[in-house]
Amino acid sequence: MPTDTEPAMPTDSGVPTDAEPVDSRSMAxxxxxxxxxxxxxxxxxxxxxxxxxxxxxxxADIEGWDSVNQLRLLLHLERDLxxxxxxxRFLSAASLADLVLLARHTAAGTA
Amino acid sequence: xxxxxxxxxxxxxxxxxxxxxxxGRTRALLGALEDPLDLEAAGALLAGPAAxxxxxxxxxxxxxxxxxxxxxxxxxxxxLLTAAMVRDGMVPAVRSAGFxxxxxxxxxxxxxxxxxxxxxxxxxxxxxxLYGRVADPLDIDAVEAACAELPGTLREWTAAAHELLGGxxxxxxxxxxxxxxDRIVDYRTKARLDAAWHRxxxxxxxxxxxxxxxxxxxxxxxxxxxxxxxxxxxxxxxxAGQIFAPRFLTAYADELSRVxxxxxxxxxxxxxxxxxxxxxxxxLGDDGIAGLRIGGSYPGSAHRELQETxxxxxxxxxxxxxxxKNDDEPVREALATHPDMVLSPSSFAAIRAGWxxxxxxxxxxxxxxxxxxxxxxxxxxxxxxRGLMRSALPEVTTVELxxxxxxxxxxxxxxxDFAVLALTGEDRDRARLYQARARRAEARADATDLQEYLQxxxxxxxxxxxxPLNTERxxxxxxxxxxxxxxxxxYAPDDIAGxxxxxxxxxxxxxxRFGDNGLVAALALSGxxxxxxxxxxxxxxxxVFSRGxxxxxxxxxxxAARRRGAPAxxxxxxxxxxxxxxxxxxxxxGFTEAVPGREFRHxxDDIAGxxxxxxxxxxxxxxxAH
Numbered sequence: 120m121p122t123d124t125e126p127a128m129p130t131d132s133g134v135p136t137d138a139e140p141v142d143s144r145s146m147a148x149x150x151x152x153x154x155x156x157x158x159x160x161x162x163x164x165x166x167x168x169x170x171x172x173x174x175x176x177x178x179a180d181i182e183g184w185d186s187v188n189q190l191r192l193l194l195h196l197e198r199d200l201x202x203x204x205x206x207x208r209f210l211s212a213a214s215l216a217d218l219v220l221l222a223r224h225t226a227a228g229t230a
Numbered sequence: 231x232x233x234x235x236x237x238x239x240x241x242x243x244x245x246x247x248x249x250x251x252x253x254g255r256t257r258a259l260l261g262a263l264e265d266p267l268d269l270e271a272a273g274a275l276l277a278g279p280a281a282x283x284x285x286x287x288x289x290x291x292x293x294x295x296x297x298x299x300x301x302x303x304x305x306x307x308x309x310l311l312t313a314a315m316v317r318d319g320m321v322p323a324v325r326s327a328g329f330x331x332x333x334x335x336x337x338x339x340x341x342x343x344x345x346x347x348x349x350x351x352x353x354x355x356x357x358x359x360l361y362g363r364v365a366d367p368l369d370i371d372a373v374e375a376a377c378a379e380l381p382g383t384l385r386e387w388t389a390a391a392h393e394l395l396g397g398x399x400x401x402x403x404x405x406x407x408x409x410x411x412d413r414i415v416d417y418r419t420k421a422r423l424d425a426a427w428h429r430x431x432x433x434x435x436x437x438x439x440x441x442x443x444x445x446x447x448x449x450x451x452x453x454x455x456x457x458x459x460x461x462x463x464x465x466x467x468x469x470a471g472q473i474f475a476p477r478f479l480t481a482y483a484d485e486l487s488r489v490x491x492x493x494x495x496x497x498x499x500x501x502x503x504x505x506x507x508x509x510x511x512x513x514l515g516d517d518g519i520a521g522l523r524i525g526g527s528y529p530g531s532a533h534r535e536l537q538e539t540x541x542x543x544x545x546x547x548x549x550x551x552x553x554x555k556n557d558d559e560p561v562r563e564a565l566a567t568h569p570d571m572v573l574s575p576s577s578f579a580a581i582r583a584g585w586x587x588x589x590x591x592x593x594x595x596x597x598x599x600x601x602x603x604x605x606x607x608x609x610x611x612x613x614x615x616r617g618l619m620r621s622a623l624p625e626v627t628t629v630e631l632x633x634x635x636x637x638x639x640x641x642x643x644x645x646x647d648f649a650v651l652a653l654t655g656e657d658r659d660r661a662r663l664y665q666a667r668a669r670r671a672e673a674r675a676d677a678t679d680l681q682e683y684l685q686x687x688x689x690x691x692x693x694x695x696x697x698p699l700n701t702e703r704x705x706x707x708x709x710x711x712x713x714x715x716x717x718x719x720x721y722a723p724d725d726i727a728g729x730x731x732x733x734x735x736x737x738x739x740x741x742x743r744f745g746d747n748g749l750v751a752a753l754a755l756s757g758x759x760x761x762x763x764x765x766x767x768x769x770x771x772x773x774v775f776s777r778g779x780x781x782x783x784x785x786x787x788x789x790a791a792r793r794r795g796a797p798a799x800x801x802x803x804x805x806x807x808x809x810x811x812x813x814x815x816x817x818x819x820g821f822t823e824a825v826p827g828r829e830f831r832h833x834x835d836d837i838a839g840x841x842x843x844x845x846x847x848x849x850x851x852x853x854x855a856h
Contacts, residue, residue, distance in 0.1 A: 163238045164271055166278075187305050190470055191270070198267055206469070 141174040141216040148200070148222040155199040155226070157219045164191050174216035196222055205230050237263055241275050249281060253288035254624045260317035266310065266476035273309030276316055277324065285321040290604075290625075294490050296324045297348035297395060299332035301359045302473035310476075310483035318487045319496065319604075329471065330358070336387055340394040350490050351391055352400040353384075354482065356473040357407045360430075367410065370419050370426075377426040380404075381433035388441055398493050398651075400486060401438070402447040403431040405460045407473070445489055445651060447482075455644055456481040488649045498627055498647040499660070500601055501543060502592055504610035505554040505561060505583075509537055509573070511635065514556050514564055519772060520712070525570030532635040537572035539639040544577060547657030548648050549599060549664045551580040553591045553608070558583040563772050567713050567808070579664035588615055589622035599664055607647045611635070684777060684843040688743040691782055692847040696735035700749065701726045704737045707752045707769055714770035714780070716815060718806040721754060721767075730756075733766070736853065738783060740774055750774045751783055755853065762796035763787075778841035784819045785840040790853035792834040801830045 146158040162169035165183045178184050189210075196218070197203055202225050212218045224230035235243070237259050249256055256276075263269050275281065286293050294315065298307055308324040315322045325346045327335040332353055335342055343351070360380055364372045388399050406427045414420045431448075438446035453460045461467075462475040474482070491497060506513045510533045511523030523530035524537070544550050550573070554561055561583040565575045575581065580598050582591035588610070596603050603625035610616055611631055619628045627647055631638055650657065696704055705723045708715070726735045738751040751774075754766040765787070770780050791799050801816050805827075813827065820838060821830035840846065 159239075163242070164274070166242070166275060190305075190466075191274075194466075194476075195267055195271070198265075203465075206465070 141219045146172075146174065146215060146219050148219060148226050155196070155222060157196070157222055158215060160195050160199065161192065161215065161218075164188060164195060172215055174214065174219065176215045177213055178215065178218070179213070192218075200225050202226070202228075237268065238271055238275065241272055245275060245281055245284070249276075249284040250287040250289075253285065253291055256285075257317050257319070258620070258624070260313050263313070266306075266480040269313040269480055270306045270309045270476065273311070273313035273316075277309055277312040282321055282323060285316060288321075291316070291319055291321050292494060292496075294320045294322045294350065294494075295346055295348045295397075296322045296486070296490070297343045297346055297351040298324060298326040298354070299335060299343075299351070300327075300354045300356075301330050301332060301362075302354075302356045303329055303471040304354065304474075304479070305470070305472070306476055307354070307479050307483060310480050311486055314480075314483040314487040315490060318491055320487070320490055320494070322490075332359075333387065336391050336394060340391070344394055346395075347397075348395050349397045350400060350486070350493065351395050351397055352402075352486055353387075353391075354402050354474070355404045357404060357410050358473070359404060361410065368414065370422050373423060374426040377430040380430055381437065384434060385437055385441065388437060388444055392441075392443060398443050398445060398489070399441075400445045400447060400489055401434060402452070402482070403434050403449045405449045405453075407461060447485055447489075452481045452485055453478060455484065485646070488646045489651070492649050492651045496604075497650050498607045499547075499605040500549040500551055500579075500595070500599060500607065501540060501648075502551045502553050502595060502606055502608045502626075503540060504612070504615065505552060505556060505564075507611045507635070508609060508638070509533060509540075509552075510564075510568075510571075514560055519560070519564045519568055522564060522568060524568060524572075529635050530570070532638060534570060534572060535639040536635070536642070539643055541572050541577065543648060545658070546648070546653055547650075547660040549579045549601070549660060550577055551595045551599070552578050552582060553588045553595065553610075554581075554583045555585060555588075556583045559776055560772070563713075563775055567772070567811070569807075587618065587622075589619055592619065592623060592626060609638075609642060611638075681843070684841075686743075687777070687843070688845075689777060689779075689843060690741045690845045690847065691779060692739045692741075693783075693786065693853070694737045694739060694749075696726050696729075696737065698727070700737055703749050704735055704752045707737065707749055707771065708754075708767065711752075711769040711771060712806070712808040713772055714775070714812055715767070715806065715809050716765075716769070716812060717767040717802050717804040718809065719754070719767045719804070734853075738779065740777075740779060747771075747774060751779055753783065753787070755787075758800065762798040762800065763791050765799065765801040767802075778844055780815070781819070781838070782840040782844050782846065785838060786846065787853050788820075788832060788834055788837045792837065796834070798834060799832045800824070801832070803828055803830065 147156040158169055158172045161181065162172060165181055165188055167182055193204060193209055200222060204221060204225055208221050208230065212221055221230060241256065241259055244252070244256055260269070260272055263272055276285065285291055296311065298304060304326065308326060311324055312322055325343055325348070327342050332355070360376050361367055363376045366372065384401060388401065391399055411420055411423060414423065435446050435448065438444055449460060456475070456477040459475045459477045462472050466472040503509050511529050512521055514522065523533060525531060525534040540550055552561070558581070561581065562575045565571055565573060580595045582595055584591065592606060592608060593603070596606055603623055607627045607629060608619050609629050609631065610619070616628050616630065619626055629642060629645065632641060694700055701723050704726055705721055708721050721735070729735065733754065733756045736753045736755065737749045740747040740750045750771045751769065753768050756764045756766055758764050768783070788799055801821060803813060803816060805813060816830035817823070820836060821832045823829070824831045
C-alpha cells in the first residue's frame with residue numbers, strides 16, 4: 120500500500136516534484152559509503168562539459184546521446200549503484216533529474 | 231590516494247592539454263584501470279579522430295589499423311581495444327562491420343573495410359554463427375553437419391578476407407552458449423552436441439597452421455584470463471544482442487593487442503628478475519643459502535614455479551637477467567649450489583647483484599645486452615622497487631605482482647609480454663647467444679675489476695689453533711659447512727678438545743675493511759709417522775668463497791710442513807652430495823693423485839705463493855703437526 124512517506128515518482132515531463140527536488144549543485148546519489156554522481160557519469164561517458172548539465176537538461180539534447188550511449192550509461196549506473204535499474208523507467212527517463220531520481224530510488228530500494 | 235583525480239577525469243584533462251605531450255602518463259593511467267567499464271569509457275575518450283591524431287604524434291606510439299567483425303553486438307570492443315593498444319604502445323584506428331555482417335561484408339567485397347586497409351582483421355563469432363545455419367537446434371544430425379561444415383566456410387572466408395584486406399587475420403574458436411546445451415534433456419544428445427562442437431573448434435584451431443598470415447585464438451584461453459567468464463548478462467543479450475561479457479571482451483582486446491604487438495615485432499625480449507622473495511623465498515643475506523625457500527612445500531613451491539616459468543621462457547628465446555640487492559658472490563653461490571634451484575648462473579645473460587638503485591642496474595643490463603629499455607620486463611616482489619622502476623624507467627614494463635607468491639608464475643605468464651606470432655630458430659638460440667656474450671664481457675671485466683676489488687678489501691687472515699675458546703665454534707663450522715667440506719667428516723667438541731694422538735685442529739679468521747667475518751675455515755690435520763702430514767678435512771664458509779682464503783691456507787700449510795722437514799703432505803677427498811664442485815681442489819693446488827679422486831699427495835717441491843691481496847698474521851708460526 121502506498122503511504123504518505125513513500126517518495127514521489129518523477130513526472131513524465133522529467134520535472135521533479137516539490138517533495139523531492141533535484142538540486143543543480145548536487146546530482147549525486149547517496150549510495151551507502153559512496154556518492155554516485157549521475158551528472159559526472161553522463162559527462163564522462165558522453166565526453167561533454169559537466170558544467171553544462173543541469174537537472175533540467177534533456178538527455179536527448181546532450182551531444183552524442185544515442186541508444187549505444189544510453190546502454191553504456193545503464194551499465195555504469197548499475198555498476199556504481201550495485202543494483203539493477205528498472206529498465207522501463209530507465210528508458211522513459213527524459214531529463215537528468217529523472218535519472219537522478221531513478222538512481223536515488225534504486226539506491227534506497229524503493230524504485 | 232583518497233583525493234586523487236578519478237582516472238577518467240584525468241584522462242579528459244590530459245586530452246585537453248594534448249595527449250602527444252606525455253603519452254607515458256596516458257599509458258600508465260590505462261594500465262592502472264581494471265574494471266572493463268572503466269576501460270571501455272577510457273577507450274572511448276581516446277578513440278575519437280582528434281584524440282587519435284594527438285596520440286599518433288606522440289613519441290613511441292605506433293599507428294595500427296584494425297577491422298572487427300562478428301555475429302553479435304560488439305559495441306564495447308572498439309573502445310576496449312583502443313584502451314588496450316594505447317596502453318601497449320599503439321594507436322589503433324578501428325573500424326567495425328555492421329551487426330552480424332561478417333560473412334556478407336567479405337562476400338560483397340568488403341565495402342565497409344576495404345578502404346581501411348587493416349593491418350589486423352579480427353573475427354569473433356558466437357554460437358549464432360552455427361545455429362543460424364540449422365532450422366531446428368534439436369536436430370542433432372543437422373547440428374553435427376553444420377559443425378562439420380563451418381571450419382571449411384571459415385577457411386574460405388579467411389582466404390577471401392586476406393585477399394581483400396591484406397594484413398593478419400585473427401580468428402577465434404566459438405563458445406557454445408549454455409542454452410544451446412541445456413535445452414537438450416537427454417545426456418546422449420548433449421554429449422553428441424559437445425563432441426561435434428569440440429571437433430569444430432579443433433578444426434578452426436588448425437586453420438592457424440594451414441593458412442598464411444592467420445592466428446587462431448582459443449576462447450577458453452581468453453576466458454581463463456577473464457576469471458572463466460565468457461557470456462554476459464542475459465538482460466544485455468535480450469536488450470542489445472550483446473553475447474559476450476565485458477570482462478571477456480576486455481581479455482579478448484588484450485589478446486588482440488598482444489597479437490598486434492607481436493606483428494610489429496615489438497614483443498618484449500628480456501625478463502629481469504629480483505631474487506629475494508621473488509625467485510626464491512627468504513632473504514639470502516639474512517637466511518643464508520640453506521635458509522632459502524625453493525621447491526618443497528608452499529611457498530617454496532611457488533618460487534620454484536616462477537623459476538620454471540622463467541626457464542620455459544628462456545627456452546623460447548627470452549633472455550633472463552637478475553637485478554638484486556645482494557652481494558654478487560653469494561648470489562652466484564646460491565644459484566650454483568642450492569639443490570632445488572631450477573635456474574643456474576648460466577641461465578642468466580646478465581647478473582647485477584649489488585647495492586646500487588635498480589634502475590641503474592637495469593639500464594646497464596639493457597646496454598650490456600644491446601637491447602632497448604622497452605624490450606625489458608621487470609619482476610620484483612617489492613612495491614617500492616616497482617614504483618622506483620616505473621618512475622625512473624617508464625619504458626621498462628614493470629609487472630604488478632599480487633602479494634601472494636602463489637600466483638606469481640601464472641600472473642607473469644598470463645600477461646603474454648613475450649608473445650610472438652611464430653617461434654623461429656633464431657628466437658630459440660637468442661638466449662644462448664646473449665648468455666655467451668655476457669659471459670665473455672664479464673670475464674674481461676672480472677680480470678681487472680676483481681683483482682682490484684680484492685686488493686681494496688684489505689683482507690687479513692689469522693690462524694688459530696684449537697683451544698678452549700674456539701672449540702665449539704670449530705666444531706660448529708665443520709658441522710654446518712656442506713659445500714666446501716672436502717671429506718664431509720664432522721667433529722664433535724670432544725674430538726677437538728681431546729684430539730687423538732697426532733691430530734690437530736686449526737681455524738682461520740678473516741677480517742677486512744668491512745669488519746670481522748669470524749671463523750671462516752677449519753682444518754683437521756694429522757701427523758703420519760712415515761709419510762708426513764695429512765689433511766683429514768678442510769672446510770670453508772661459502773661467505774668467503776673466491777677470496778683466496780683456501781689458497782692461502784694451503785700455501786701456509788705446505789710451507790710449514792716443508793720448514794719442519796716433512797717429506798710430503800697428504801690429503802683426502804670424499805664426495806658428498808654437496809661438495810662435487812671441489813673434487814679437483816687438491817689437484818688445482820699442486821697435489822697429485824695417490825688414489826684417484828680420493829687420496830692426494832704434495833711433495834713440497836714447488837709450492838705456490840699465497841694470494842698477494844691477503845695479509846697473513848704470523849705466517850711463520852702457522853701450523854705444527856702434533
